[in-house]
Amino acid sequence: MKQILLNDLKWEVKGYWPWVPLKGTSMELGQELMGVTDWMPATVPGGVHYDLYRQGWISNPYEELNSLSCEWVENRWWVYRTTLKHPELKASRVELVFQGLDYEAAVYADNILLGEHKGMFEPAVFDVTDLLSERESLEISVLLKQAPDEMGQIGKTSATFTQKSRFNYKWDFSTRLVNVGIWDDVVLRVHRDCSWQDVSITTDADLGENDGQVSGRISIQASIKQMAGPEHTGRLTASITCSDPKGNPLLVQTYSVLAGEVVNTELEIPEPQLWYPNGYGEQPLYSLELKLMDEDDMELDTRSLQTGIRKLNYILNEGSPDNALPYTVVINGCKIYIKGVNMTPLDHLYGNVTVEQYQQMIHLMKAAHINLVRVWGGGIIEKKAFYDLCDVNGIMVWQEFIQSSSGIDNIPSKQPEFLELLRKTACTALYDKRNHVSLTVWSGGNELMSEPNKPSDLSDSNLAMLKGLVEQYDPQRLFLPTSASGPVEYITEAKGQGHDVHGYWKYMGNPYHYELYGSNDNLLHSEFGVDGLSSLKSLEKFLNEANQQPVSMENSAVWRHHGEWWDTLSREEEMFGSMNDLKQFSACSQWMQAEGIRFVLEANRRRKFRNSGSIVWQFNEPWPNVSCTNLVDYYGETKMAYHWVKQAFRPQHASLDYRSLLLTPGTRFHGNVFVHGVDGGKVKVDAEVLDATGRSLYRQTFEAEGDKDRAVCVGELNFSVPEPEDLLYFVRLSFRNIEEESQQNLYVFSTANQHLYAPALDLKGGNLQVWQESLWQPTGVGKISHQAHFTLHNTGSEVLLHVHAEEKGDRYWMEAEEQFLTLFPGEKRTVTVTCTPKLSGGFLAGENYCSTDGLPEIKFCSFLTAHGDTIPDEGEGIYE
Structure with missing residues (x-):
């Protein structure tokens, strides 16, 4: 089989009132019924909104309230068209395949109806063999009806009737902007007499517990389907070639088979290179080539795949109740502590997302030591490129089927039409994703509940059906009925109830935030x-x-309109006092978000493996929000919280357990110090208490034996809080990791009873000097990124909080090795900055890098202060 990508054909799209394309002419007048729009150039894959914007039909829906004036788009019918030429290949069968039609479509070839299709995630496949044999070309038309009137975040899950992404219809991080279009690839599949079908690959490993010899197994199951013509009775030759991660052939197996048979084989790989999640080892991938030849040695079909070899298990958490599910993932005999994020679609209009956008997001995950991403059930099942990148980068995937809560009721839908669509979507996802070594967990959907605060379980027939499909098509993976999986939905102070829980999504105030999360006993x-x-x-x-x-x-x-649920003004005014301008509001708000998330992550990690991990809501956003729970914003800018998550997820880490940000002068502070991820041997942690001038008020050193499988309490930090009031105090933990690199973790406390962090607004004595130590150098894959090193020096008399780099333009995704760091007077730090040219789709394409654009321009800022404008490209450059 050969696949010909049809995305780059000359596609056009035109809008109509409903039913008009089927009628064509007026019954009364006999004249042509004209469209709402003219024919326009169309992006495939993509969506009609971007095409309309390019032609001036709508304003940018991501700005201000503009999306409200775009809601007419979802209520029109849209027709795509292009011309398909006869492929210059010998073929027994030719199939026209739409990988993603959104949502209900009728497909025509030269005005002949090929068929109808409903659903986003099941490919629409049409046999065009006979039509192409009669003609040199075909005009392909795709009629997309108006979007179904599905529910957004608020509604009744039990009344759900589609497999369309519900976040499109309004969620707390999005608006109502309902995508219509061809959202995934269009391909022509050219078959010879027989083809491979239903290819399934699983891997396993014998870790040599008995004899010390590690071996790997790659199990392959694939059927051979006759594609056309009379019954093929001749013998076929099926061969499977396995190559190591460097591309060197390891073995070849050959079989004599007949059409209709199933090849079921197991490849033994001695001394395999094992696949591990990010932070636990490397991600070597073995290549497989499945080739099918006829009796004349003519190639009929070839499939190329990659897989990793690993042993996958799931066990109960340490001290887990007997009625709990096995939340601890074990790979190659190693318990994996989940450092996860929840992911929404990258764009409201998801058809426009590019491979480069996926690459950037996965890169940011890996750089932040993230090892699992939950693909949320209210969004989409992502495109193939996403899962390929997770395989390569060691990001485990928790994939949900397309179901989500609705607020009024959260009961999984039992409507027959819905269940049939759900079954088709689930089967498609299982067939497509099971061959990805990164896939680790299946879930029935998001926050499905049989009654308030009680997650649904397998007694629900909807979820039982999904469980059965997973057992049939991908029995190696864990299936969770829903997330959270109970026995209660939301985090609680009650002990023994929080197995897998959700919540909360706000900073819970000082001191309650620390009391709630610091003493919680959830398992996941x-x-x-x-x-x-x-x-x-x-x-x-x-x-x-x-x-x-x-x-x-x-x-x-x-x-x-851009973040209704996520109003933080009162929080910031309580913590800092009056918000005078937007820059101040943003800086203070990002600080509180980072502080709140970091504490939860560290508190959970202190209970490793009684707690099996944390999955932050949410990594990204599909729409620009003023405020949201995301770590990376719509434009690809990382928030302060991203960098504190990165710090909290470091392989080796030191943390402080505290229960309030408020210090009372004249009393003593007590807080245990923990080290995380240190694999045996002595570890020494230095704790230092400083004031805003950098004066060291107290030091304490701790020593203990490290343990990679649990957090180790090295001792209690115990110091007397000085008498002066309304001042900030800093606790800095320092230690050297196993590579002898110095690591620090800083906590900011205050003695101010009112507006606890207001003293930070009065810090004006810091002064940042920056040297660019090197010219911009090409780096990364293809040498398309640019990298430079900068030395930062606080020459002032007070601390500089949250020092960070910012790229002045819009043409680059910028990543700094360290961001939002703290420099006390006299301290220096060298930071590496990497800038990658943007290559985004849809409404972000206006920020894409052009060959005429110059090198990045970096400025450095601290809390509320920008220090200088430009930095020279010469090593001797300096600014204040």
Whole structure:
């Protein structure tokens, strides 16, 4: 079989009122019924909104309230068309395949109906063999009906009737902007007499517990399907070639088979290179080539795949109740502590997402020591490129089927039409994704509940059906009925109830935030977050100048439209005092988001493996929000919380257990110090208490034996809080990891009873000097990125909080080795900055890098302060 990609054909699209394309001419007048729009150039894959925007039919729906004036788009019918030429290949059967039609379609060839299709995730496949044999070309038309009137976040799950992404219809991090279009690839599959079908690959390993000899197994099952013509009775030759991760052939197996048979074989791989999640080892991938030849040695079909070899198990947590599910993942005999994130679609109009956007997001995950991503059930089943990248980078995938809670009721739908669509989607996902070594968990959907605060279980016929499909098509993987999986939905102070829990999504206030999370006993925290504003750089892209000032969501329709649930103004005014401008509001809000999330991650990690991990809600956002629970904003800018998550997820880490940010002068502070991930041997942690001038008030050194499988308490930090009030105090933990690199973790406390962090607004004595130590150098795959090193020096008299780099333009995705670091007077730090040219799709394409664009321009900022504008490209450059 050969696959010919048809995305780059000349596609056009035109809008109509409903039913008009089927009628064509007026019954009364006999004249042509014209469309709502003219024929326009179309992007495939993509969606009609971007095509309309390019032709001036709509304003940018991501800005201000513009999306409200775009809601007519989902209520029209849309026709795509292109011309398909006869392939210059010998073929027994030719199939036209749409990998993703969104949502209900009729497909025509030269006005002949090929068939109808409903559903986003099951490919639409049409046999065009006979038609192409009669003609040199075909005009292909795809009629997409108006989008179904599905529910957004608020509604009744029991009334769900589609397999369309529900976040499109309004969620707390999105608006109502319902995609219509051809959202995934269009291909022509050219078959010879027989083809491979239903290829399934699983791997396993014998870790040599008995004889010390490690071996691997790759199990392959694939059927041979006759594609056309009279019954093929001749013998066929099936061969399977396995190559090692460097491309060297390891073995070849050959079989004599007949059409209709199933090849079921197992390849033994001695001394395999094992696949591990990010942070636990490497991700070597073995290549497989499945070739099918006829009796004349003519190639009929060849499939190429990659897989990793690993042993996968699931066990109960340490001290787990008997009625709990096995939440601890074990790979190659090693227990994996989950450092996870929840992922929404990368764009509201997901058809426009590019491979480069996937690459950037997965890169950011890997750089932040993340090892698992939960693909959320209210979104989409992602495109193939996403799962390929997870395989390569060691990001385990928790894949949910397309179901989600609705608030009014959260009971999985039992409507017959829905169950049939769900079954088709699930089977497609299972067939497609089971061959990815990164796939680790299947889940029935998001927050499905049989009654309030009680997650649904396998007594629900909907979820029992999905469980049966997983057992049939991918029995190696764990199936969880829903997330959270109970026995209660939301995190609770009650002991023994929080197995797999969700919540909360707000900073819970000082001291309750620390009391709740610091003493919790959940087994798995599969969704939680804290909200925070986007950066000023991003806010200025979608808010008009008149709306670029601090305001409550209650008092601004525009702000409410971009993040209604995530109003943090009162929180910031309680912690810092009055918010005077948007820059201040953003900086303070991002600080509180980072502080809140970091504490939860560290508190959970202190209970490793009684707690099996944390999955932060949410990594990204598909739409620009003023405020949201995301770590990376719509434009690809990382928030402060991303960098504190990165720090909390470091392989070796030191943390402080505290229960309040408020210090009372004249009393003593007590807080245990923990080390995480240190694999045996002595570890020494230095704890230092400093004031804002950098004066060291107290030091304490701890020593203990490390243990990679649990957090080790090395001792109690115990110091007397000084008498002066309304001051900030800093606790800095320092230690050297196994590579002898110095690592630090800083906590900021205050003695201010009112507006606890307000003293931070008065810090004005810091002064940042920056040297660019090197010219920009090409780096990375293909040498398309640019990298430079900068030395930062605080020459002032007070601490500089949250020092970070910012790329001044919009053409690069910027990543700094360290961000939002703290420099006390006299301290220096060298930071590496890498900038990668943007190559995004859809409404982000306007920021894409052009060959005429210059090198990146970097400025450095600290809390509320920008230090200088440009940095020279010469090593001797300096600015203050």
